[in-house]
Amino acid sequence: MARVPSGMSFDPERVTTVTFDSYSTLVDVDAAEVALKERVDDPEPVSKLWRARSLEYTFVANQIDAYQPFYEMNRDALQYALDAHGVDLSTEERDEILAVYHELDVFDDVREGIERLRNGGFDPYVVSNGNPEMLDSMVEHAEIGDLLADTISADEIRTFKPAADLYRHAAARTGTPIDEIAHVTAGWFDVMGAAHAGMQSVWVDRKGSPWEPFGGEPDLVIERFDDLVEALGL
Numbered sequence: 101m102a103r104v105p106s107g108m109s110f111d112p113e114r115v116t117t118v119t120f121d122s123y124s125t126l127v128d129v130d131a132a133e134v135a136l137k138e139r140v141d142d143p144e145p146v147s148k149l150w151r152a153r154s155l156e157y158t159f160v161a162n163q164i165d166a167y168q169p170f171y172e173m174n175r176d177a178l179q180y181a182l183d184a185h186g187v188d189l190s191t192e193e194r195d196e197i198l199a200v201y202h203e204l205d206v207f208d209d210v211r212e213g214i215e216r217l218r219n220g221g222f223d224p225y226v227v228s229n230g231n232p233e234m235l236d237s238m239v240e241h242a243e244i245g246d247l248l249a250d251t252i253s254a255d256e257i258r259t260f261k262p263a264a265d266l267y268r269h270a271a272a273r274t275g276t277p278i279d280e281i282a283h284v285t286a287g288w289f290d291v292m293g294a295a296h297a298g299m300q301s302v303w304v305d306r307k308g309s310p311w312e313p314f315g316g317e318p319d320l321v322i323e324r325f326d327d328l329v330e331a332l333g334l
């Protein structure tokens with residue numbers, strides 16, 4: 101069931117285009133932990149620090165003009181997480197772990213949900229921090245290439261979420277007024293960034309997580325993509 105947080109309003113009538121975040125929304129980044137398992141005794145904290153640092157690097161990069169492709173952010177963050185936990189791996193081993201990003205598992209509701217949106221007349225796009233090579237392999241592995249209108253990468257303007265410029269760039273690329281876009285994401289910072297830029301924000305909360313006390317609420321909260329399909333009246 102979709103939840104509309106109190107005081108917030110999701111307006112389905114205004115939506116013509118739906119944009120999706122990729123990592124943690126379409127594909128499961130927690131699966132990256134599996135790649136660590138074979139080489140690290142206690143993979144969970146390493147995986148968590150890796151993921152957290154990747155995102156923190158993107159936030160800092162926006163502020164200090166230090167863009168590098170998201171894959172390289174992940175590479176540096178993995179190195180840091182391993183160092184912080186005293187794990188010494190060769191470059192080849194680190195590369196193998198990193199490559200898991202090319203074949204992350206797709207969530208089971210994704211294909212059907214996007215298909216129903218598309219059949220209902222909405223244009224589905226991906227708007228992601230991932231660089232184009234990552235997005236190509238993500239789309240191929242998730243087998244959703246036939247459903248998407250396009251993928252839009254932070255790399256096109258060398259600026260990461262949640263900078264408003266990236267959402268504005270995405271709106272321009274889709275040819276849609278920004279307030280006619282619903283942005284669907286599991287990332288809290290991405291919910292805030294999309295809303296700040298003028299999109300309607302849809303938070304995918306698959307695990308019943310608490311929402312953030314900071315930064316406003318999503319316009320709509322869904323557990324599965326079907327909930328969005330219903331909220332859009334399809």
Ligand SMILES: O=C(O)COP(=O)(O)O
Nearest residue numbers: 121122123228229230287
């Ligand atoms: O890893 C992230 O959440 C950032 O990448 P995304 O924009 O595709 O989500």
